[in-house]
Amino acid sequence: MSHFSTLRILDLIQTMATSKKVITREEWERKLRDVKIRKQDMNKLVMNFLVTEGFVEAADKFRIESGTEPDIDLATITDRMAVKKAVQSGDVLDAIEKVNDLNPEILDTNPQLYFHLQQQRLIELIRVGKVEEALEFAQEELAPRGEENQCFLDELERTVALLAFEDVKNCPYGELLDLSQRLKTASEVNAAILTSQSHEKEPKLPSLLKMLIWAQNQLDEKAVYPHITDLVKATLEDPAI
């Protein structure tokens, strides 16, 4: 009896596997041809990418050449990029002053971002070996924030721990000294500035590509069709049957 039912199940699986709909390349291309995409929409997506990522000169050129208006004053991009650059180069104090000039509400209403910037300042002091100054700064500026928020306190403790090691680069929390930490802080500031300008934090293009991959994965379960695996080339690959 059980032998029989096992066979039945195997049989069923086989039918299911072969029951996937097969769509040939020609058929697929014909279907794609029927989908209409407007030129302006494409341009807007490109502009959105340039603006969000902060390519101000490219955005300006693109505006002139394509006639696509950005949804934000391009001058503010320059300011935003200057802030980002300041953090990336380790001049956090300069970045803070620039953010405050741009819009004083950003750091006043975003305690987490404010803490991360101050933490970055501490990291920079530790990096250049100003131990005493670092300790004083941690005590004066960061400890009160830790009192306000337990998560901040934990992060502060990890950062101060850097001071306890001779060879900071190889200590447990050494990654705080990596360039990637600066980039992380910089992108957090960048996102906060964008939000304050009613602009989305992420460009739309990457989400569209993510959506493409997701949709293909969904479709894989039901059909065999020409896939796009290489997003850069975006070539349709013949369905493997």
Added chain:
Amino acid sequence: MPSTAAGSRPEDLTARLDRAAAGEGEEALLTVLREVKNQIIGNKTKKLVYLHLGAVPRIVAALASARDPAVIVQAAAAIGSFACGVEDGVRAVIDAGAVPCLIAVLSHANDKVVDAGARSLRMIFQSKLAPKYDFLKDKNMKFLISLLNSDNDNVIELAASIVAHSCEINAEQKALCDAGALQRLANLLEGSSNQKDACLDSIAAIIRKNSEVGMHFASIGTGKALNSIVKLLKDRNPRTRLLACVCAISIGHASPYYVQDLQTRTKMMLILVELLEESGRVGDDAPFALSELILDDEELHKQAISVNVVENICDCLHKYLIQPRRLHGILLVFAELCSRLEECRCLLMSQQVLDTLVNALKHDCPDIRAAACTCIRSLSRSVKNLSAGHLSSERFVVPLVHLLHDTSISVQVAALGAICNVAVDFAAKKSVFIQSGCVKQLVQLSKSMDSRLRLKAISALRNLMFLADTFAKESIIRELTISTLASLICDSETDIQHQALALVTNLVDGYVDAAEHIFADDGLIINAVVRQLHSASSAEICIQGMLLLSNIAAGVESHKEAVMSYLVSSRDDKSIPFIIRFLQNKDSLLRTAAVWCIINLTYQDGPDLSTRIARLRGAGIVSQIKTMINDPCLDTKYRVRTALEQCMTFEDNIP
């Protein structure tokens, strides 16, 4: 390290501020202001230090006298930052007269200056401490409309936050609507996301609990404004979704014609449940909007069950550390959901929230304690829960009794509401209430000056008395005393009289000896009852009083005789006995209660039965009952027949 370098400590900067103001020129002032601003933004500790040094009045003075736009920008930004996140800062800024200075800044020619002034004012108006803007003054309204019509985003957002902060009463809502503010705000819903949120917030303030204005909003642009709100329910920004829900709920309550289809309401319910997962204010405000949405909406309660609302909220409760405000809101949602449907109550009982409820009863925040009580009251509307005794265990009763001593009256009222229901407890396990000191405190509260407390306390005692055993009944009456009970029967509030009478009825019910209390102290209680029957205008009181007399009349001969003496006065009283008035009353319940009394008086053969019937006949009561043989109320009609049969049987026996 500039913050510790010479001349950059708060003390130094404050001194430099003075020197610069005294004549070092605007350039020096600009540098100091900028430094102060950069030190305090995001830093509460520094703000407090500067506040103590008295920096705020100095900066406001600098703003008032500044000419250089750059100085104005820095001063305004510093003032705005002082007003952000620190209550003392807001007070200092307002006391120093910053608001009129900043308003003056709004008409500056330089855009950057206007931006800075508007941002700073917005910080101030986001605080509860900010002064209320008087929209009813014509000049003020014109100015506000001019701000709303500005093409500067910061100024528009400022105007919206002034409305959200200050618009409270009906007249203000109407005035803002008439002046076109609502229309303008509706048009601005198409703007940037920050602007959208600010507008939604102020629209919600203008239409809240005002159906006239709500309906006007729904008609703007033949429904265009309303459509924008419905569209924003799906916005990507969680705060926008929340605010759109709040507006839509207000409009829905304003008129059942709008946003009332079940599908939209269900959608909003799901959106709000999902928003509970958001951190910060959005997640904290979401449950309050949800409880507003489902208020008195049984259809939506049913829907809540089928889309797993209770389970989802409980998941949140177990998954995250819930902030007090959010917990308060969630308890209100539970209380509302369990207020009507037994299915909701069972569901909640099965979700292991009882621990949460017990803890909430002991929470530091009075709102949470009160909400937990309301929730227990809703849960105990279930006969099943009461019978199972889940809520009448010490675990609940002890903290509930503790809350009867609470310093907040609203918590006391809520706790009484819960005890009132829990005390019904069919399992008759009343001992926990007596041992926990519950009765003692209820008696105290029944003497309170606050009539809400008196009413709820006497209702709770009445329910405790319900189906209680002899021991419990005696304990309660000993604590309450005959004289307090008599004075409650004659309380100035009808509702309290009613509950007190009902308590006596429960006392006598099934406990013949209890009648001794009724006649104790020269008949203190029975006299009070009869006094009410003579004078009360409320049918409810009379019904309750007659039921009580009926219960007493069911007792031994001496009790029957006592009741008789009140019904049929032996003196040459020409006035119509009150029982005849009751038998003729248009309220069928009162008629029935009166007939019941006669039935009990004429039931069972006793030595005095024949005399009693004769006296009833003599007083015209029997003939009155005879006229009721075809009473329109079926229940009354049957009782009338029983009464007549009893009277007639005896009549037949008369030789």
